[in-house]
Amino acid sequence: MDHQEMADVESQNLETPPDVFLKGKHQVTLKFDDVVYKIKTKKGGLLAKKRETVVKEILKGVTGVVEPGEMLAMLGPSGSGKTTLLTALGGRLGGKLHGSITYNGEAFSNDMKRNTGFVTQDDVLYPHLTVLETLVFTALLRLPKSVTKEKKVEHAKGVIDQLGLTMCKDSIVGSPYLRGVSGGERKRVSIAQELLINPSLLFLDEPTSGLDSTTAQRIVSTLWELACGGRTVVMTIHQPSSRLYYMFHKVLLLSEGNTLYFGKGSEAIEYFSNFGYAPSLAMNPSDFLLDLANGIYTDEFNADHTIDKQKLISVCKVNCVAQSKPALKGIYDSGKDQNRLQEKDSEKWPTNWGQQFLVLLRRDVKERRHESFSVLRVCQVLVVALISGLLWYKSDISHLQDQIGLLFFISGFWGFFPLFQAIFTFPQELTMLQKERSSGMYRLSSYFMSRVVADLPMELVLPTIFLFITYWMAGLKANVVNFMYTLLSLLLNVLTAQGLGLALGACVMDQKAATTLASVIMLCFLLAGGFYVQHVPNFIAWIKYISISYYTYQLFIGSQYSYGETYPCLTGQCSIVEFPSIKQIGVHFGLHDQLMAALGLLIMLIVYRLIAYIALMRIGVTKN
CATH class of the missing domain: 3.40.50 (Rossmann fold)
Known part of the structure; x- marks a missing residue:
């Protein structure tokens, strides 16, 4: 033949x-x-x-x-x-x-x-979500707000049945490092995401790449049926x-x-x-x-x-x-x-900002919970907290230098820890963001806000646990007011450091380069914080005014000590204000000065996040 x-x-x-x-x-x-x-x-x-x-x-x-x-x-x-x-x-x-x-x-x-549906060659999917969750979240975002939530979920289940994914709908999608559905099923999930909107025009880049002949035949047969459907x-x-x-x-x-x-x-x-x-x-x-x-x-x-x-x-x-x-x-x-596509829908987005934010927030929490509260991360925090508590165990005001060293260590540790966690946020999700934004799924602002809010549980709970263990073991002031003051100062420090990490990750978009840059910047902040170097030359002293460690150090000192308080010294009792590590950085224990330090961190917290948002707008993410 x-x-x-x-x-x-x-x-x-x-x-x-x-x-x-x-x-x-x-x-x-x-x-x-x-x-x-x-x-x-x-x-x-x-x-x-x-x-x-x-x-x-x-x-x-x-x-x-x-x-x-x-x-x-x-x-x-x-x-x-x-x-x-x-x-x-x-x-x-x-x-x-x-x-x-x-x-x-x-x-x-x-x-x-x-x-229009567009299926990329690489399957860009969240690995910890199940097949059903993946398609339901996509349906909630891509289908118009005139369709009820129940109808969207029902439609997602219908597409699952259409593409033969019923048997694996409750299995996680997986990744090369996480066992999930098979390669053919993952490809069908990618196709299913585009079929949710019932596209008139469907583009696919190498839909059979890396698949065996039987699976490839099944996928192309499905596409042939879709074409024959109009x-x-x-x-x-x-x-x-x-x-x-x-x-x-x-x-x-x-x-x-x-x-x-x-x-x-x-x-x-x-x-x-x-x-x-x-x-x-x-x-x-x-x-x-x-x-x-x-x-x-x-x-x-x-x-x-x-x-x-x-x-x-x-x-x-x-x-x-x-x-x-x-x-x-x-x-x-x-x-x-012909039946042309008319611009009848004047609205630019299928759903409003609030709906986008809530759906994205739920999706982020489901996907990130495995990473945010991983056993390794929790154990890391607990071990450092216990070691710190043991090293500074029952350190009273007679060991003032040790107590101040503990406070500066806490500000440094909780500057580096959230900073390096946040650096990887946007570089890891850039491909997903470009894919979903190019299809007009949601606003960049709703994605950014949901991403920042989704990280708050990890960013706030872990330092709280850390301080609760270390604070009481180390013998810091056993007073609820002083503890809450220290805790709020620590959380403000964490959120500011996280903002710096988000900004660096979004601006550089290269994880190795961003990590190196973050190390240099944070070390400069630590050195200018007032603990290591007490006689900083004037021509470089300005660094302290942009240092996260400097403002956090001031807040920590203010949370533990007050004007008129004394400590044991060679001449008997000396004023806490005259202690070198406190005097050099010019700590004043008045409410105004403490508020100015908190305001400095708050301004940086906002500015760093604005820089991250602007950077995301300029890195090639499709503008809608």
């Missing part, structure tokens, strides 16, 4: 009438005409005298059209521009993009975004099996950004045979096409020959593109008669 006969058989097996498209949804015809994408790169190493800027063309005039009920597969070797083109078609590519990309004859819009499906795929290949209604073959073929998948072999390139034996059509895209042709004697790809590119521009032009023109001309 030759390739054309195989294609005919497969087509007959797959030909079923399209399902009725879900009520209220519009069908979308996607067309792209002469799409060109260029990027600028630097030529020459870091030591080169002059680095030349080179413009590289990733896409070189790609043209095609996909209609409702069709599934387009983009084939090509690595670096051929498949993912770049998919990203451009999905409205997610910035930069110098030229050409025309329209949806029912119109440009990409917010309403189109809400009717959706427009576009995917990139590297090397599909012959069973998968004949499911594709259309195929776009790319090579170094150029189009080698665009048309029906069943007609690709015949097309290249007309130019003298025919497979010498029965083989997977995708393997044959990829060989041609790589510039290799195997003849009947099983010998490899290098082919002239430029000739194929030129022929394709004349034939394939010429065939597409009338279709493109016809779609454009008849656009007014």
